[in-house]
Amino acid sequence: MEQEQMTGASMVVRALQDQGVDVVFGYPGGAVLPIYDEVFQQNRIRHVLVRHEQGAVHAAEGYARSTGRPGVVLVTSGPGATNAVTGLTDALMDSVPIVLLSGQVPTFMIGNDAFQEADTVGITRPCTKHNWLVKETDRLASTIHEAFHVAMNGRPGPVLVDIPKDVQFASGTYVGPEAAQTGHYAPKVKGDIEVITSLAEAIETARRPIFYTGGGVINSGDRACELLRRLVDKTGFPVTSTLMGLGAYPANGQNWLGMLGMHGLYEANLAMHDCDLMINVGARFDDRITGRVQDFSPDSVKAHIDIDPSSINKVIHVELPIIGDVGHVLEDLLKVWNSRGATTDAPAIKEWWERINEWRKVDCLKFEQTGSTIRPQHAIQRLEALTKDHPDRYICTEVGQHQMWAAQYMGMNDPKRWMTSGGLGTMGYGFPSSIGVQMAHPDALVINVAGEASWLMNMQEMGTAVQYRLPVKQFILNNERLGMVRQWQELLHGERYSHSWSEALPDFVKLADAFGAKGIMIDDAADLDDGIKEMLAHDGPVVVDCVVEKHENCFPMIPSGEPHNKMLLGENADTGNAIKEGGAVLV
Amino acid sequence: MSQLNIKKGSSSHSAYDLRDYHEQGMERHTLALIVDNEAGVLARVIGLFSGRGYNIESLTVAEIDHTGHRSRITVVTTGTPSVIEQIKAQLGRVVPVHDVHDLTTEGVAVERELALFRVVGRGDVRVEALRLADIFRAQVVDSTLDSFVFEVTGTSRKIDAFADLMRPLGLEELARTGVVALARGEIDAEGGLT
Numbered sequence: 001m002e003q004e005q006m007t008g009a010s011m012v013v014r015a016l017q018d019q020g021v022d023v024v025f026g027y028p029g030g031a032v033l034p035i036y037d038e039v040f041q042q043n044r045i046r047h048v049l050v051r052h053e054q055g056a057v058h059a060a061e062g063y064a065r066s067t068g069r070p071g072v073v074l075v076t077s078g079p080g081a082t083n084a085v086t087g088l089t090d091a092l093m094d095s096v097p098i099v100l101l102s103g104q105v106p107t108f109m110i111g112n113d114a115f116q117e118a119d120t121v122g123i124t125r126p127c128t129k130h131n132w133l134v135k136e137t138d139r140l141a142s143t144i145h146e147a148f149h150v151a152m153n154g155r156p157g158p159v160l161v162d163i164p165k166d167v168q169f170a171s172g173t174y175v176g177p178e179a180a181q182t183g184h185y186a187p188k189v190k191g192d193i194e195v196i197t198s199l200a201e202a203i204e205t206a207r208r209p210i211f212y213t214g215g216g217v218i219n220s221g222d223r224a225c226e227l228l229r230r231l232v233d234k235t236g237f238p239v240t241s242t243l244m245g246l247g248a249y250p251a252n253g254q255n256w257l258g259m260l261g262m263h264g265l266y267e268a269n270l271a272m273h274d275c276d277l278m279i280n281v282g283a284r285f286d287d288r289i290t291g292r293v294q295d296f297s298p299d300s301v302k303a304h305i306d307i308d309p310s311s312i313n314k315v316i317h318v319e320l321p322i323i324g325d326v327g328h329v330l331e332d333l334l335k336v337w338n339s340r341g342a343t344t345d346a347p348a349i350k351e352w353w354e355r356i357n358e359w360r361k362v363d364c365l366k367f368e369q370t371g372s373t374i375r376p377q378h379a380i381q382r383l384e385a386l387t388k389d390h391p392d393r394y395i396c397t398e399v400g401q402h403q404m405w406a407a408q409y410m411g412m413n414d415p416k417r418w419m420t421s422g423g424l425g426t427m428g429y430g431f432p433s434s435i436g437v438q439m440a441h442p443d444a445l446v447i448n449v450a451g452e453a454s455w456l457m458n459m460q461e462m463g464t465a466v467q468y469r470l471p472v473k474q475f476i477l478n479n480e481r482l483g484m485v486r487q488w489q490e491l492l493h494g495e496r497y498s499h500s501w502s503e504a505l506p507d508f509v510k511l512a513d514a515f516g517a518k519g520i521m522i523d524d525a526a527d528l529d530d531g532i533k534e535m536l537a538h539d540g541p542v543v544v545d546c547v548v549e550k551h552e553n554c555f556p557m558i559p560s561g562e563p564h565n566k567m568l569l570g571e572n573a574d575t576g577n578a579i580k581e582g583g584a585v586l587v
Numbered sequence: 588m589s590q591l592n593i594k595k596g597s598s599s600h601s602a603y604d605l606r607d608y609h610e611q612g613m614e615r616h617t618l619a620l621i622v623d624n625e626a627g628v629l630a631r632v633i634g635l636f637s638g639r640g641y642n643i644e645s646l647t648v649a650e651i652d653h654t655g656h657r658s659r660i661t662v663v664t665t666g667t668p669s670v671i672e673q674i675k676a677q678l679g680r681v682v683p684v685h686d687v688h689d690l691t692t693e694g695v696a697v698e699r700e701l702a703l704f705r706v707v708g709r710g711d712v713r714v715e716a717l718r719l720a721d722i723f724r725a726q727v728v729d730s731t732l733d734s735f736v737f738e739v740t741g742t743s744r745k746i747d748a749f750a751d752l753m754r755p756l757g758l759e760e761l762a763r764t765g766v767v768a769l770a771r772g773e774i775d776a777e778g779g780l781t
Contacts, residue, residue, distance in 0.1 A: 125630060125634055130682040308680065310676035
């Protein structure tokens with residue numbers, strides 16, 4: 001094999017090109033200048049200059065989650081790397097493949113408290129899947145290739161490669177992706193066929209089954225989503241999903257129950273509570289899902305398909321653990337079940353659906369829009385109505401009430417269309433994420449459903465959106481409150497609204513204008529549709545300041561510390577003593 | 588429920604944990620990890636324990652394969668059976684960790700610890716210390732007219748016992764290595780150096 005000599009900096013760019021990277025999100029600084037110099041001298045990789053390194057990571061997350069390819073970030077040493085920490089943690093919690101390259105002070109200055117020095121690998125060790133400090137140029141290329149391998153294989157996650165400046169300047173031998181040692185990291189993808197067979201048997205005899213699906217289905221790939229749809233439709237079993245898994249099974253599919261969990265749908269949560277067979281596909285029994293663990297789905301046999309062995313039996317004990325990639329396991333499951341005759345207990349399933357349909361009649365998402373004050377649910381519902389038929393729509397969200405309303409009222413019919421911060425709950429995720437999505441899909445409709453407080457956390461990215469002419473739609477539900485915090489203070493802190501509102505919000509229309517973008521204000525229900533249409537019609541970044549009811553609570557809700565069948569429904573729910581002492585300590 | 592052929596709470600199909608999950612007593616386990624001897628690997632393992640709130644009773648580490656750059660880390664930890672299972676699964680996820688062996692459940696293991704004791708005294712106590720050291724098969728590795736340094740090898744309990752005896756006899760300083768352990772019997776395909 002031909003061995004090419006080059007500088008570390010050119011190796012970085014070459015390695016990214018060989019990995020098929022087309023976009024890098026980053027911010028330059030002293031310790032990455034040699035790499036930026038190489039970026040300047042090529043045009044295969046597009047660099048997006050963000051306005052803050054946290055934004056770079058979230059943008060890369062949006063890129064990764066909407067494409068299935070790793071998101072790449074380039075930042076400088078010290079503050080560049082520390083600013084990226086929130087994004088890395090977010091990506092770790094939500095299993096998003098990110099490759100972050102950070103500059104570092106030269107090797108001979110490490111440990112001397114040099115200018116812009118930080119112990120980047122030390123700081124990011126607990127918030128990456130793996131990280132490396134490269135001390136020799138000869139090992140740089142293979143380390144970057146290994147980083148991509150680790151980020152993408154097994155349970156995806158963020159990785160970081162820290163590259164001292166002298167390593168970037170020095171020359172070494174480049175190795176390509178094929179020649180690089182990707183180490184021993186090769187998680188098992190095939191599930192244990194014996195357990196898969198037991199699951200097939202359970203599917204045949206179950207009377208009240210449910211599929212509980214999560215982000216793992218989407219991470220596994222389009223094939224896994226297709227197999228899930230086939231399995232759900234062939235069995236006729238109901239299916240619910242976590243926040244992260246929305247779109248794996250289509251929201252317009254006939255077996256769809258809606259999202260489950262703390263703000264999930266009544267029918268989904270009750271079906272989880274009363275089922276006799278729970279098939280967890282790529283979800284992790286998160287505390288937003290389980291409620292009180294001791295009372296979680298007390299009468300069910302549980303199967304859990306997960307590529308990460310540490311997810312199994314971590315929170316909920318399962319009878320049928322299957323370690324493997326969702327796509328591979330579902331393929332085997334379908335094969336086994338088909339070969340056994342593909343039967344279910346049809347009369348029992350029919351009865352089960354009748355029960356579910358009774359729960360559906362509760363219509364847990366109903367609300368009334370009266371008068372001119374816009375209710376946030378109504379705003380989301382109209383946004384959904386006016387955009388759902390768009391052939392290429394992507395939805396991002398920030399974190400809070402608006403996020404839950406978006407999950408409840410918007411339907412995702414395809415995977416990789418829904419970008420939200422689930423595990424970490426990072427306010428400020430949505431806007432930069434929408435930038436990453438739009439970079440990957442220049443012609444698509446990308447909407448960030450936001451709350452004003454979350455949105456302000458990374459509003460500096462307006463500069464990025466305008467500079468790269470990214471027509472991202474920022475749909476801000478403005479209640480001048482930290483809505484979810486306010487809701488919790490109402491429910492369990494005696495309505496003492498400690499620091500959950502802002503008295504100095506900007507004029508969002510003027511703010512958009514100041515950045516050279518379009519701003520629209522909507523404060524009357526009668527103008528809502530026109531405002532949304534105006535937003536959609538504008539070819540460029542838009543900030544919509546949709547002024548909504550200030551004291552709306554997000555329902556349904558499982559109060560913390562309660563089981564699934566103790567849901568609070570909306571409107572006239574008695575919320576007075578909803579959260580008991582034991583629950584108050586939970587988040 | 589009864590329609591399904593699987594007993595609630597059973598793990599008969601599980602390759603992981605065959606114990607009753609209701610049993611929540613604390614257990615002490617000795618884990619042996621084979622890891623790449625690369626920068627930061629020990630920090631990853633320790634960080635995992637501290638970050639997730641697991642206990643470390645003792646920890647030893649040294650490179651055991653100089654050509655392959657592999658180290659063996661022996662961790663003694665305590666936890667409920669489900670926590671011990673989590674610890675093993677979490678350790679298995681760390682990229683440079685090649686193997687996680689639970690020596691407590693994988694057959695019988697030999698566990699040894701080495702300790703050095705500085706015992707200072709003259710006259711009768713000095714004679715008594717030396718006599719007890721002999722009973723414990725301790726080596727005298729340093730001696731002055733006023734002091735001994737004893738080297739004791741054995742189980743952690745033996746070292747505890749010796750320390751208890753030396754305390755009234757002028758024990759001034761004690762250094763312990765922490766536990767190292769190997770499975771008894773022949774090495775199986777998975778239990779070797781790699």
